[in-house]
Amino acid sequence: MGGFQIEEAERGVRTFRMFHRETDTAKVARNLDAVFDLHATALDWLEDYTQIEYPYGKFDFVLLPPFQYGGMEHPGSIFYRQQSLLLDESATQNQIIGRASLIAHETSHQWFGDLVTMAWFDDVWTKEVFANFMAAKIVQPSFPDLNHDLRFFLAHHNTAYGVDRTPGANAVRQPLENLREAGTLYGAIIYQKAPIVMRQLELLVGEETFRDGMREYLTEFAHSNATWPDLIAILDDLSDEDLADWSRVWVEEPGRPTVSTELTLADGRVTELRISQSDPAGEGRVWPQTMEITLSAGGTLSTLPVHLDGEPLLLGDWVGRDAPDFVLPNGGGFEYGHFHLDAGSRQHLIETLPEITDAKTRGIAWVTLWDAVLEREVAVGDWYALLLRGAVEEEDEQSLQRVLGYLGSTFWGYLSEDERAVQATSTEEILWGQVEQATVTTRQSSYFNAWRNVVSTPTGLARLHRIWEQVDSVGGMKFSVEDYTSMATTLAILGEGDAEEILDRQFERIENPDRRARFLFVRPALSADPAVREAFFEGLSDPENRAREPWVLAALGYLHHPTRTSHSQRFVIPSLEMVEEIQRTGDIFFPQRWLGSTLGSHNDPALAAAVKEWLDALPDDYPHRLRGKILQSTDGLDRAARIGNP
Numbered sequence: 001m002g003g004f005q006i007e008e009a010e011r012g013v014r015t016f017r018m019f020h021r022e023t024d025t026a027k028v029a030r031n032l033d034a035v036f037d038l039h040a041t042a043l044d045w046l047e048d049y050t051q052i053e054y055p056y057g058k059f060d061f062v063l064l065p066p067f068q069y070g071g072m073e074h075p076g077s078i079f080y081r082q083q084s085l086l087l088d089e090s091a092t093q094n095q096i097i098g099r100a101s102l103i104a105h106e107t108s109h110q111w112f113g114d115l116v117t118m119a120w121f122d123d124v125w126t127k128e129v130f131a132n133f134m135a136a137k138i139v140q141p142s143f144p145d146l147n148h149d150l151r152f153f154l155a156h157h158n159t160a161y162g163v164d165r166t167p168g169a170n171a172v173r174q175p176l177e178n179l180r181e182a183g184t185l186y187g188a189i190i191y192q193k194a195p196i197v198m199r200q201l202e203l204l205v206g207e208e209t210f211r212d213g214m215r216e217y218l219t220e221f222a223h224s225n226a227t228w229p230d231l232i233a234i235l236d237d238l239s240d241e242d243l244a245d246w247s248r249v250w251v252e253e254p255g256r257p258t259v260s261t262e263l264t265l266a267d268g269r270v271t272e273l274r275i276s277q278s279d280p281a282g283e284g285r286v287w288p289q290t291m292e293i294t295l296s297a298g299g300t301l302s303t304l305p306v307h308l309d310g311e312p313l314l315l316g317d318w319v320g321r322d323a324p325d326f327v328l329p330n331g332g333g334f335e336y337g338h339f340h341l342d343a344g345s346r347q348h349l350i351e352t353l354p355e356i357t358d359a360k361t362r363g364i365a366w367v368t369l370w371d372a373v374l375e376r377e378v379a380v381g382d383w384y385a386l387l388l389r390g391a392v393e394e395e396d397e398q399s400l401q402r403v404l405g406y407l408g409s410t411f412w413g414y415l416s417e418d419e420r421a422v423q424a425t426s427t428e429e430i431l432w433g434q435v436e437q438a439t440v441t442t443r444q445s446s447y448f449n450a451w452r453n454v455v456s457t458p459t460g461l462a463r464l465h466r467i468w469e470q471v472d473s474v475g476g477m478k479f480s481v482e483d484y485t486s487m488a489t490t491l492a493i494l495g496e497g498d499a500e501e502i503l504d505r506q507f508e509r510i511e512n513p514d515r516r517a518r519f520l521f522v523r524p525a526l527s528a529d530p531a532v533r534e535a536f537f538e539g540l541s542d543p544e545n546r547a548r549e550p551w552v553l554a555a556l557g558y559l560h561h562p563t564r565t566s567h568s569q570r571f572v573i574p575s576l577e578m579v580e581e582i583q584r585t586g587d588i589f590f591p592q593r594w595l596g597s598t599l600g601s602h603n604d605p606a607l608a609a610a611v612k613e614w615l616d617a618l619p620d621d622y623p624h625r626l627r628g629k630i631l632q633s634t635d636g637l638d639r640a641a642r643i644g645n646p
């Protein structure tokens, strides 16, 4: 492997080797121990859980600078994207935990995927769900202070709902007739929904039975192929539940149930509290699930474990009690659906969410309200005011990162242009105030990134310019060359200075040859000259120019910057036209990421209408799974167009 450095380390009886191309030796040194430790911890955990020794003796991993996957498993060796493992000093908590999860995921594949492989692509999801499900368990001892139930919820539900609420939603398990379409199987349903399904399965049969079933499955099918029904058959034998029936709706059906709470009060007391589920597609499907209802009264939380089937549940325990502040039917964090809250609870959460004392309940409430915004059950103005409060008051760092993510996407995508102009100054000031006050490095990084993401006023941009010039420093923050590159791109797109000069100077600062090549590639997409941006987009019709997929995605993000969407609209339909070819020439995640980077910033109703017209005109023989992927991506445009243009 030309141009690679090798680092070696011993952990217990094992030797690990890391191959990389990072030229910043301090950065390598800073990350090395954590990277080796996390691999060693994951291996030990997996040997214990599975009771099967690591099957491949040697353990090597290779860090590739531009790599389209976070990681890719091979027996005895793993490929990673370099920047996922070698973190900057300005890393956020999400990046730090994300690295541990990625290492745990890829290490799990040595058992799930390499030792036992799937019989056919129908079950390609099984290795991914096992890897993600195990990863969530594996990382726990490495982060003893983290709320892992909240972590599981935040890492899975929001992303899974992003697909399952759309008309293009796919099932977890999909029949595959044509190998060329294998790539379209991958996505949030496999990586984020399936682990929730697995969690429900584990709750249903019990943790020990589940673990014993996994051991039996790995032993029986070691060095051979297995299917999902093989695992279900093993677990079915070990438990009393009818799992084949259960599996049908969770695994073979797309979508999610609508779970509604109805609260009836008389004289300030509860007379009836009813939880029921319905099938939004009107097909009468039922998602049986284990739930934990959380009820808040006078600020005190109570929880009630229940099992919801097709029949409505009447929660008699709470009849006669004082009217609650709110009822959150998905209080456990493992429930799945569109949770349609009763109006009183929704209103209470809009007014007081940050005051809830329990971190997990708050985190669940944030995601549930976002769902309600997208379903137009909550007004976006109220939501935005709540986010600004949350940005200051949310104490849990995991939820804070979620809140800041919502803040950025709501600011750019869902506020009307007038409303955005009204909110810009106060939003920047609130976030900047937090950057200055933060005492924890990772929190400070999250605030800084959130501030940089929304900065758009002359005052804010002038400040960013001084930071980029290294005239101003920001508390104790240590910025990497990557951070300065991000600042330069924001200044090039939004700043008042000479964009080309800023980009020239930033290029001079970059020493690493891989990073220089990336910068040169994306640079035309940042140009202030629309003709240069158009020429860049034209160039993408040549597959050669799409070979470095992460670079292409970054460039698309610049082309479609929220302030440039009136120009970049012209690229949208041509980009949709290209998806079929991209699926043939690109890697598995590329078509949907191409769509996401293209559509993510748009909210013009006229564009939404044009896209719909294009979709309606697709021929009947257009690959149906690809059509689904497109519908998954255009759903956000439709919702943003409706919400942002009332």
Ligand SMILES: [Zn+2]
Pocket: 105, 106, 109, 127, 128, 131
């Ligand atoms: Zn994987």
